[in-house]
Every structure is written in structure tokens, then in C-alpha cells.
Amino acid sequence: MKSLRTIAITLLVGAASALPKLLQQPLSDVAIRIGKEKGVGHFSEWSRATKKEFLIDWQAGRESEWAIVQGNEGGDLDSMTAALTWAYHLEHSTQNTSNQLKAIALLQTPKDGLDLRPENKLALHNSQMTSGHEDVLTQDELPEDPETLAPKLRGIVLVDHAEPLRKWKKAKILSIFDHHVDRGAGPDAEPRIFEKTASCTTIVARTMLDELEKLPEEYHMPHELLELILSAIAIDSNGLDPDDATDTDIYTSQRVLKRSNWANRTLSDVMEHLDDSLSDAKKDLDALGLRDLLRRDWKGDLVDTPSPRTPTVSLGFASVPYSMDEQIAKTEFEELFDWFAIHAAWTAQIGVDISIVLSKYKTKDKDGQKNKIREVVLTVRDDVRIDQEQADSLFKTVKEALEKEKDLGLRPWHRVQELAPRQMVWTHESGAGRKIIRPIVEDAVLAWD
Template sequence: MYTQHLILAALAVAASSPFSIAASTHQVPFLASPSASSSIPAGVGHFSEWSAATKAYFLEDIAKGNAANWTLVMGNEGGDLDSMASAFTWAYHLGHVDPSKPAIGLLQTPEDALDLRPENKLALENVKMSPGHQDLLTFDELPIPAAELAPLLRGIVLVDHPQPVADWENATILSIFDHHVDRDYAPHASPRIFLPTASCSTLVGRQMLNEVENLPEGEYHLPHELLELLLSAIAIDSKGLQSKVATPTDKFVASRLFRRSAWRDESMYDKMEDIADVLKDAKKDLDHLNVRDLLRRDWKGGIVETPEDKPDIHLGFASIPYSLSYQIGITPNQTTQNWFAIERNWTSEIHADATVALNSFKRYVGKDGEEVEEMWLGDEDEDEDEDEDELDEADVISPLKRKGRKIKERQIILVTRPDHRLSESLADSLFAHISEAIESSDVLNAKPWHGKATLGPRQMVWTHTVANGGRKLIRPIVDDAVEKWGL
């Protein structure tokens, strides 16, 4: 009955949409490239049918003033595969357990940024979602600004994120699922699950299966496409269940999901490793992205509260798997200040006051001493297994030892600007305060970038070789500096 209601709403609101809502039992293998799936019809399968219909129903109901009926399930603003799979899965589950309380997954990224993560695009195509993301609800499609919509909703569920960004702070927090550090937010949320697993999809999948298995048999259908989307997220986050980052919980939950999926007759570990390899290859297909795309691809930010005599700061972090030298080389003028002009244009659009871009890459030093750079997806992947040709911060990197090896390097780019909340003097003060926090960190031992002379006011670049020194390490240092600014 619930799905029929959604389909009727979809027909009424989106009759011109090209997706099909006909149910299908057609199954496809996990494909190795997006182009290979071009023959798959739009919106094939029960999960795509539900997602498209729910989106139409939501937009119709909000227009009627019925926001109080709805639960929004959302991940972090970086919009990785884990956040996306977790949000869609829990929204599907909630809407079927209690159809009187409809739920929808929300991607906290604009529609035009979705394909900046090619692994997401590939995973969606492989579970037969509509091309062009017609059946997904993105942040820029909300019919009411998020800050206005938040208090009108029944509530929100956070997945892969411990607390809401500023736009959603006035919403009722119903539940939280996260595999990171518990920040003690919304203590009365239920379920409220924090567990250090490789993937948040593991936690959502476990809770869903626990509840489904306590329902009367046949109470609702779990589409295999949804299960395979969850498994894909677990696979890429756990490196195919082969890595040390895969916890026993990841493996056990994956086995439960796998038994219900269309892959159940295959070897789970072989299949998960294959999926991880395919998605990892797709994730590295970034050579076509420009600097603006690279800044937006993995962006996380929000408002940081400061001491009472200072304005609160919109602080953002970008994670980029290329060096600054490479990025400068793909700017129109191939200059340092051309890169910062592009950065300023993008961050001004979103009214950011301070930006931290975290670059990670590997420098290969040949036997002849010639250096070659390559990308390194070293933030969320920072626990990747080492190979014998790589060095990290634990190694003594002498000129002799560098030859014939790959050295992991990182860069921190800091910019503050007086465009929005800050005066020139406050922007200078904030810049100096964050800079001092970075330079005084014994963990980082950050050094000025070799091109420091090309930098302008309130611009700084440091280098360091802490292999696990991505956003998870840098963000708390910068957040703490902003929170104590001027104290």
C-alpha cells in the first residue's frame, strides 16, 4: 500500500520524468565502468522505483505544508558512498516499517557535484538507479531552505556523521549512526549507535536486519539492489574485507547482507574484493577534474563557535589527492595566485571565512634521482596497507633511501578572508592564530612549502609526512584553534 501511494504521487507530480516505475527482477553483474552500463534502462528495479516515487511524494507533501510528516535521513556533506548508502537504506527501512511516517534520504551535496565522485556514480549505475540522479534528493532540490525546513520536520536521522551541520541544528534528532568519535550530541536519540567499524553502512545494515528479522515473515521486501549498494560501501571502506581495517562486525554484517543479495551463490570474500578493486579504480578516475571540482569533490565544513567577542566562523576543509604543484599546472595561467583565485571564487560562493585544503600525494624517486608525483587518496583511505616500496613518517628519509621508493607527502593550505563575517584585521588575526596552532603541533612537524615566496596575504602552505595526517588529524587542531581564538 505504501509503495502504491508513492507511485501514484510520482505519476501525478512527475509524469514527464523519463524513469520507469515498472517493477523488475532483472539482475546485472557489478560492472567495471560507467560506460559499460549505458544499455540499462533508467530506473530499473524496485529500489529505484521506490526512490523516485518517494522523492516525488516528498516534494508534493512539502508543497502542501505537510513537512511534519517527514523524516530526513542524511549523511555528511562530503557525500561519499558510505554516507549515501547509509542514508538511502535507513530511509527505505523507516518508510516500510511504519508507512504512516514517511522517510527520505537526502544527499547534502548539490546535484551538479554528484559525479565528482566517480565511485558513487558507478555504484548507483550497478544497482540500476536512474541516470542523471533523477531518483535522488539533493540539497539544492529542497523546496524550502534547509534552515527553514529543519524545525518543520518530524525529525532527522544522522548517518556517518556525529552531529548536524548548522543548517539542521534546529531539527529534532531522532537517531544517529556513526563509526567515528562520539561528540555527545543528542543523547536522547534512539537508536544512537557509535562503533568503530570500517563503514557506517555496517551499522545501518546490522540495525536494519535485526529489526527486519523480528517482523512477521514477508512484512516488507528488501530489494537486492539496496543490499548490494550497502555491500559496495562496506567493500570500498574495508578494502574488500581483506584489510586490517575490516572489523569482525564488518565481516559478520556483510555475511548477513550477502546471503540476501543477488550475489549469494558466489564467494563472499572474492566478490567483495572484486567490488573494492573496481570501485577503487573508479575513485581514482579524477584526471578530468579542474581545481574547482577538486575543491568541491570532498568538502566538509560548517560554523565553528568562537569566544563571545569574535564572530562565529564558517570553516571548510577540502581533501585533494594531488599536490599543489599539480593543481597549479592545470589552472589557466599555471600560477600560484591563479589557484588561489579559483579557490576564492568557490569559497566565496558558499560564504566560507576560512579554508583548509589538505593535499595528499606520493612522490616517486627513481634510481636516477628523478622525481615523479602520483595521486594518493590519503584521507578516508589513510589506513591503507603499506607496500614495501613506500615510506612514511616512521622512516628516516635520507637522500640515498629516497631513491627507488614512494614517499607519502601531505600539504596543508590555509586561507582566511574578510569577505563575509570578518574585517581585514580579524581575518589577519584568525590567520595568525590558526597558523600558530599548525606550526606548533609536535605531531605534524609542518614545514613551509618551497613556493612560499609566491603566496599572498593570509595564504600559507605547509608540508608534512604524517601518513595518517589527513582531515581526521588536522580538523581537530584547526577547530580547537578557532574555538579558542583570542583567549
């Protein structure tokens, strides 16, 4: 039998002898062999080139030439697509003018968090982008802290986001496109559009097409981007379901479809197919552990309070498509204590004082009818910015604010007696998600003293 040392030498020699042959192959073939597939098409090439140019200009101190288009930190397909779309439009629509803009989309999630949304991964793959998300700029690839970078920029554009995160507050807000509640940010932004649509990408795409069609000469619109736009609208509107889609979603989708490679197909066929495939991917989360489920759709920021002792607290929201019982089953010990231990480790890592986890799932009654159930988990820490007395007070304030909202119909969870201090779990069937619960919690924190 050969010794381990002999086997190791044989393997090294074999690898070394194969290396020259590998290096003689085209780079694209090498990329595929090592698990990286280089993107093809104009959209991928533009995105990669823009990212490179931005980093070069940062190194040379030319940040003031750039606008950063950013969505929310949840990083869903709508937010990502809206940012990429408007960045592409800003650069191309001004390229032959005296006021040319340099613009780049920023995904406010870490690179290793993008694959926690399988629908994003599928949509980018379908758009022929480079694997591993190398074409896009992510939060952890920023070469400078946002608080110091923000005032150096030409400005920022908010998409699918009503106001900038605290770390971007020093940046000039150039434009806002959102389908949520107007929070009053960027009053001088232009355009500044708040409109009820299923998808924020709808608002961005409509504005892009309106401006594009007014140009003396239209710039090239890559079909990969058009198809990415349709994907984002499809998944947010359930395939343009009449109960979810607005007239604006439908009309804008039709305009985009006419320019895409799918122009010979019907709108309903395209959108239903996209929704089916992307929704199937979105549900493919069984392999994710609890920590990844908490961080895959996390949104949070610093909130100012009237308290002179604690002027600022960190507030975060997670959305998880599993019941608490199912989440507990995903922990190592499959016990309640382990859920809170993993949650505590995650919130400690990101420095959160108060956390809300919103869960949703479906059950069947005895007649086979599906019921949508939601859960709300509230926790407050006393080891980040606030002490135990303050944490107790803040927990009570937020708990009372949520329970006072009769429209939510919150009921104590079936294992509520097992919870520790400053932990609470409710169930409800109101259908209220983060868009409704977040303002309630934020207002309570703002009023806490």
C-alpha cells in the same frame, strides 16, 4: 551553396517530422534516446516514489510527517548509501504499525556535484537507478531553506555525521549512526551509535538486519540495495583488507551477501572485485579542473566563537587527491597565483571565512618504494564576516595550533616564500587526514578571541 537560412529551415522541418515517430515509442525508449535511462527494479521505484511523495506533502504542508535521513556534506559513497539504507528501513519496518514513518534520504550535495565522485555514479548505475540522479533528493532540490524546514519535520537522522550542520540545528535528532568522534549532539537520539568501523554503512546495515530479523514478517529487501551496501563497505575497507576492516565490517558484509544476488560467490571475491572497480572509478579525476576538485569533497559549517565582535565564522575543508604542484598544472595559467585566484572565487561564492585544503599523493624514492605525502593549505579571508585585523588574528591562531601539533610533523612547502599574507602551505607524512586535522582547527577557532 545553400544559404544558412535554407539549411536552418531544412533542419527544423526534419526535426518536426521526426517528432511524431519519437512520441509513438515507449517512454522508456524515448528516455534512452535523449540520454536519460529510467531506473528499473524495486529500489529505484521506491526512491523515485518517495521523492515525489515528499514533495507533494511539502506542498500540502505535511512536513511534520517526514524524517530526513542525511549524511555529511562530502557526499561520499558511504554517506550516500547509509542514508538511503536507513530511509528504506525506517519506512518499510514501520509500514504495518500504528507508528508508520515517512522517511527520505537527503544527499547534502548539489545534483551537479554528484558526478564529481565517479565511484558514486558507478555504484548507482550498478544499482539500476535512473541516470542523472533523478531518483534521489539532493541539497539543491530542497523546496525550502533548511533553517525554516528543520523545525517543521518529524526529525532528522544523522548517518556518517556526528552532529547536524548549523542550518539543521532546529530539527529534532531522531537517531545517529557514526564511525567518527562523538560530538555530544542528540543525547536523546535512539538508536545513538558511535563505533569504530571502516564504513558507517556497516553500522547502519547491521542495525537494519538486526531489526529486520525481529519483525513478525520481513519486508522485501531489494538486491540492488544490498549490493550498494556491499559496495560502500568494500571501498571504505579496501575490499575488507585486514588492516582496514573490523570484525563488524566483515561479519555484516557476510550477512548482507547471503541475501544478495551474489550469495553463491565468496565474500573475499565479491569485496575485492567491488573495491577494484570502484577504486579505479574513484581515481578517474584527470578531467576535473581545480574548482571541481575543491568542491567534490567539501565539508564545512558555521562555527561559534567567543568573540563578541564576530560570534560566528564559516569554516570549510576540501580534500584533493593531487599534490599542489599537480593542482597548479590544472589551472588556466599553470601558475601559483591562479590556484589561489580559483580557490578565492570558490570560497567567496560559498561565503567561507577560513579554508583548509588537504592534499595527498604518492611519490617513489630511489629504491622504488612508495611514500604517501600530504599537504595542508590554510587561508583566511577578510571580506565575508571578519575584517582584516580579525582575519590576521584568526590566521595566526589556527596556524600556531597546527604547527604546535608535533605528531603532524608539518614542514613548510617548497614554495612557501611565494605565498601572500594569510596563506600557508605545509607538507607532512604523518598520515593524518581530515578526521584528525578538522578537530584541531575547530578547537582553535572556538578558542579564538
